Amino acid sequence: MTVLAGARTSSERRVYTVLVGIALVAGLGIAAVHELTRPRVAEQRLILLSRAVFDVLPTAADYYALRERPDGTFEVLPDSTDTGLFLGVDEAGDPVGIAITATGMGYQDRIALIYGLDPERRHLLGLRVLESRETPGLGARIVDDPRFLAAFEALELKFDDRGRVRALQIAANARPEAGEIDGITGATVSVRAVARIVSSSLERWLPAFDGAYPELAEEADG
Amino acid sequence: MAEGLQEVVPTTGAEQFQAGLWRQNPILVQALGMCPVLAVSNTAVNALTMGLATASVLLASALVISSLRRIIPAQVRLASFVLVIATFVTVTDMLIEAIAIDVHRALGAFIPLIVANCLILGRMEAHASRRPPGAAALDALGMGGGFVLCLLTLGSLRELLGNGSLFGITVMPQGFEPWVVMLLPGGGFFALAGLVLAARWLSRTPARQGARP
Numbered sequence: 375m376t377v378l379a380g381a382r383t384s385s386e387r388r389v390y391t392v393l394v395g396i397a398l399v400a401g402l403g404i405a406a407v408h409e410l411t412r413p414r415v416a417e418q419r420l421i422l423l424s425r426a427v428f429d430v431l432p433t434a435a436d437y438y439a440l441r442e443r444p445d446g447t448f449e450v451l452p453d454s455t456d457t458g459l460f461l462g463v464d465e466a467g468d469p470v471g472i473a474i475t476a477t478g479m480g481y482q483d484r485i486a487l488i489y490g491l492d493p494e495r496r497h498l499l500g501l502r503v504l505e506s507r508e509t510p511g512l513g514a515r516i517v518d519d520p521r522f523l524a525a526f527e528a529l530e531l532k533f534d535d536r537g538r539v540r541a542l543q544i545a546a547n548a549r550p551e552a553g554e555i556d557g558i559t560g561a562t563v564s565v566r567a568v569a570r571i572v573s574s575s576l577e578r579w580l581p582a583f584d585g586a587y588p589e590l591a592e593e594a595d596g
Numbered sequence: 597m598a599e600g601l602q603e604v605v606p607t608t609g610a611e612q613f614q615a616g617l618w619r620q621n622p623i624l625v626q627a628l629g630m631c632p633v634l635a636v637s638n639t640a641v642n643a644l645t646m647g648l649a650t651a652s653v654l655l656a657s658a659l660v661i662s663s664l665r666r667i668i669p670a671q672v673r674l675a676s677f678v679l680v681i682a683t684f685v686t687v688t689d690m691l692i693e694a695i696a697i698d699v700h701r702a703l704g705a706f707i708p709l710i711v712a713n714c715l716i717l718g719r720m721e722a723h724a725s726r727r728p729p730g731a732a733a734l735d736a737l738g739m740g741g742g743f744v745l746c747l748l749t750l751g752s753l754r755e756l757l758g759n760g761s762l763f764g765i766t767v768m769p770q771g772f773e774p775w776v777v778m779l780l781p782g783g784g785f786f787a788l789a790g791l792v793l794a795a796r797w798l799s800r801t802p803a804r805q806g807a808r809p
Contacts, residue, residue: 389669396664396676400683407687411694418697507705514704 420456423488423504426473427460430490430500432527433470434462440472440590448586459579461590462490469590471499474579478571481563483507485516489526489572493583496533501526501572506564513564522565525555531576539580541573612731616738622715623746623788624795629715632706633747634784640763643751644744645699649692649707651740653684654716655733658724662732665725677720678711685710715743746791753787754778 427437439451440459451457458475471492477484485506490499501523508514516522525548532540532553540553544565548554557565583590622628629650637643657680661668668676689707693700700707710716719739724732755761758778760768768774777783 389672392668393672393675393679396679400679403683404686404690407690411690414694415690415697418694422697422701507708509705517701517704 420454423456424453426488426502426504427462429502430473430488431460431462431471432490432500433464435465437462437473442582446582446586448590450590469587472579472583472587474575475504476571476575478567478574480506480567481508481513485564485567485571487568487571489575491576491579491583493580493587496531496580498526498529498531498572501568503568508561508564512560515558515561516564516568519558519561521556522558525550529553529555531580539573539576542569544569612734613738613741616735616740616742617745618742618799620739621742621746621795622739623743624792626715626718628718629713629743630788632709632713633750634781634788636703636706637747637750637754637784637787638758638779639702639755640748640751641699642702643747645692645696646703646706647740647744647747649688650710650713650716651736651744653681653688653710654719654740654743655736656684657681657716657720658732658736659729661720662724662727662729665727668725673725674717674721677717677725681716681720682711715739750784750787750791753791754783758783 424437428434431437437453437460439453439455439457440461441449441451441455441457442459443449448459448461450461453460460473462470462473464470471490473488473490475486475488477486479485483506485508486504487501488504489501491497492499503517506514506517508516528550529542530551530553534540543552543554544557545554546556548556555565555569616622620626623630623633632646632650636646657677660680661677664676664680685708688710689700692703692707719736723735727735752762755763756768757775760766760772760774775783778787
């Protein structure tokens with residue numbers, strides 16, 4: 375270091391001033407662009423979300439947003455509000471299922487997904503990953519692996535002796551009628567994360583919709 | 597390979613610009629930034645977006661770092677470069693999400709990963725931090741242009757053979773059986789190898805005829 379301590383090295387204070395200065399300008403710039411792009415990004419995300427709702431509720435012709443009231447009943451809102459809960463209805467206005475968004479930790483960052491649930495027949499109708507930063511080429515395959523996504527299209531839910539929904543199982547040669555999904559080679563951690571996120575979300579919402587769903591059906595009708 | 601890697605100091609602006617496009621092309625000659633090159637060149641749209649994003653980050657960072665070259669202390673130059681690059685990458689990431697959210701989803705983690713692209717950090721250390729902004733911008737345009745062209749060629753080739761389409765529009769005749777392997781990671785290596793082979797062959801021909809000094 376003694377060799378470097380000549381004219382070429384700068385004082386400690388200057389080093390800090392420059393670094394802090396660059397970081398401050400950088401932070402301000404990022405914040406400004408974030409503010410500028412926020413409305414447009416929100417609009418684009420809503421379009422993607424509505425596409426995802428129709429993907430996980432294939433028989434839906436329209437949908438409403440739902441919000442849970444403190445007393446356990448649900449409030450029906452227009453579809454432009456993103457409450458994370460959506461009631462899909464067919465052309466006659468009859469409910470075809472609920473689309474539920476859920477988030478949880480993946481391999482290296484949060485995974486956000488949406489799945490379709492038929493609370494009466496107690497099975498899943500579909501699943502799409504909304505946001506993820508899994509390893510490209512490996513974990514990221516949970517987003518577009520057709521076989522993996524197809525497994526959720528008629529997935530039977532299983533319950534334990536006390537009537538609580540059992541966690542989704544990952545198995546080789548999975549049988550969807552037994553609540554099992556196929557893994558993806560190279561994406562084990564991400565597949566487990568998806569199963570865990572869906573399972574804990576089901577634990578939360580399935581009991582809530584057990585009583586409320588028939589009423590919702592009437593409300594949507596009227 | 598050694599002759600291609602020699603840092604020939606370009607004298608005129610035009611040479612500066614052309615160096616990145618062909619003689620010192622970041623992909624074909626310097627083999628830099630290979631990870632995004634192989635990973636996102638499976639369709640023409642992905643390749644073009646990734647190429648343009650990288651090139652604009654390169655250009656913006658080169659201008660800023662070249663302007664600050666007398667202010668940034670030598671001890672923390674790499675930290676400063678990374679700060680500047682990361683800022684432009686974050687901004688680019690947000691802009692792409694606002695403009696084309698589908699492409700943003702398809703590229704996933706690769707846009708934030710531009711921060712770690714050695715092409716950009718390499719150009720900052722080797723060039724932008726030692727030259728005035730004009731020269732740095734020309735160099736960045738040349739290198740960025742070379743990167744975009746290569747990535748677009750790769751992406752088009754892979755989409756054409758692997759899916760029979762170009763920019764999502766089917767162009768191959770009805771009976772064409774897509775080579776699915778071209779869309780998979782392996783296809784990226786094949787296509788890149790073919791491209792480098794062709795480029796080496798093209799740049800050797802004039803040398804044999806003695807056209808090059």
